[in-house]
Amino acid sequence: MEGIRQRGRVPAFGGKSRDTKSARPSLYAVVGATAVPAAANVGTVYLVGAGPGNPDLLTLRAAKVIALGDVIVYDRLVGAGIMALARPGTQRIYVGKARSNHTLPQDGISALLVRLALEGKQVVRLKGGDPFVFGRGGEEAELLAAHGIPFEVVPGITAANGIAAYAGIPLTHRDYAHAVTLVTGHLHDGTMDLDWAALARPRQTVVVYMGLLGLPILCHELIVHGLPATTPAAIVQQGTTAQQRVVVGTLADLPGRAFDARLLPPTLIIVGEVVRLRDKLGWFEPEASAAVARSAARGVAD
Numbered sequence: 652m653e654g655i656r657q658r659g660r661v662p663a664f665g666g667k668s669r670d671t672k673s674a675r676p677s678l679y680a681v682v683g684a685t686a687v688p689a690a691a692n693v694g695t696v697y698l699v700g701a702g703p704g705n706p707d708l709l710t711l712r713a714a715k716v717i718a719l720g721d722v723i724v725y726d727r728l729v730g731a732g733i734m735a736l737a738r739p740g741t742q743r744i745y746v747g748k749a750r751s752n753h754t755l756p757q758d759g760i761s762a763l764l765v766r767l768a769l770e771g772k773q774v775v776r777l778k779g780g781d782p783f784v785f786g787r788g789g790e791e792a793e794l795l796a797a798h799g800i801p802f803e804v805v806p807g808i809t810a811a812n813g814i815a816a817y818a819g820i821p822l823t824h825r826d827y828a829h830a831v832t833l834v835t836g837h838l839h840d841g842t843m844d845l846d847w848a849a850l851a852r853p854r855q856t857v858v859v860y861m862g863l864l865g866l867p868i869l870c871h872e873l874i875v876h877g878l879p880a881t882t883p884a885a886i887v888q889q890g891t892t893a894q895q896r897v898v899v900g901t902l903a904d905l906p907g908r909a910f911d912a913r914l915l916p917p918t919l920i921i922v923g924e925v926v927r928l929r930d931k932l933g934w935f936e937p938e939a940s941a942a943v944a945r946s947a948a949r950g951v952a953d
């Protein structure tokens with residue numbers, strides 16, 4: 652196992668590149684990494700976080716890697732603005748997953764990454780947010796490691812902190828929350844398998860990914876397990892982008908408000924006293940969000 656890890660490792664910046672491919676500019680040399688392929692003609696896989704949707708929130712490292720990869724294997728939540736950073740001739744493979752529409756199953760995606768790397772390609776596996784937060788980056792990295800494929804993880808801004816910032820909701824605050832918990836609200840057989848007692852503890856912020864369908868269950872269970880029905884909560888659609896829409900309420904009324912606003916995925920839910928701060932700290936008001944506010948004021952769903 653140790654041998655496999657050694658072969659698959661991409662050392663830190665600064666050393667000499669031992670890339671054996673000389674026909675085209677070495678990705679490693681140009682972007683400054685010193686990846687050591689397991690063997691000649693084996694490419695590296697870059698597991699890259701694309702951030703929460705706004706292209707300006709991409710890291711410099713991600714932009715460099717995207718611009719130099721041979722092939723980009725990308726997900727549904729990766730925006731056109733980010734894909735535009737790829738070179739014109741770059742091969743693009745869409746493997747996006749909507750809830751009920753699996754373009755390529757996860758095993759197939761992981762196997763595809765291995766195959767492309769064994770063909771000698773520099774592979775950019777581009778995912779929304781951060782690859783290691785509800786992104787299956789860990790599973791893909793495990794398979795790459797098992798096959799001795801060199802890989803690098805390029806972190807991205809995960810939805811929780813990108814969207815909290817753009818919604819004017821600090822995830823922690825000395826007066827309101829000293830912990831943050833990230834959970835997935837994905838429904839399994841119509842229920843959510845979460846540790847409700849832990850989530851209902853006071854003085855924490857709970858951030859729920861993939862929770863739109865389960866929002867009524869989420870709010871109900873948190874109340875049943877002890878949080879006041881008046882606990883502030885927000886749901887944000889397409890956060891950080893020009894299409895951002897924010898609906899704020901309490902555990903008691905957020906499901907109804909979200910339904911009236913006809914929100915669509917992707918959405919992120921934030922529960923906790925910190926949500927109150929949005930009144931003071933909300934700084935990003937794109938046109939779509941302003942339209943929702945106007946409709947709500949008229950008492951009409953947008």
Ligand SMILES: C[S@@+](CC[C@H](N)C(=O)[O-])C[C@H]1O[C@@H](n2cnc3c(N)ncnc32)[C@H](O)[C@@H]1O
Nearest residue numbers: 780781784786809810860861889890917918919
């Ligand atoms: C499969 S998870 C991937 C999370 C990603 N790896 C991350 O770190 O943000 C996708 C979920 O992230 C959340 N999400 C991602 N981008 C979002 C955005 N711009 N606005 C709201 N929610 C978003 C939604 O809950 C969406 O269903």
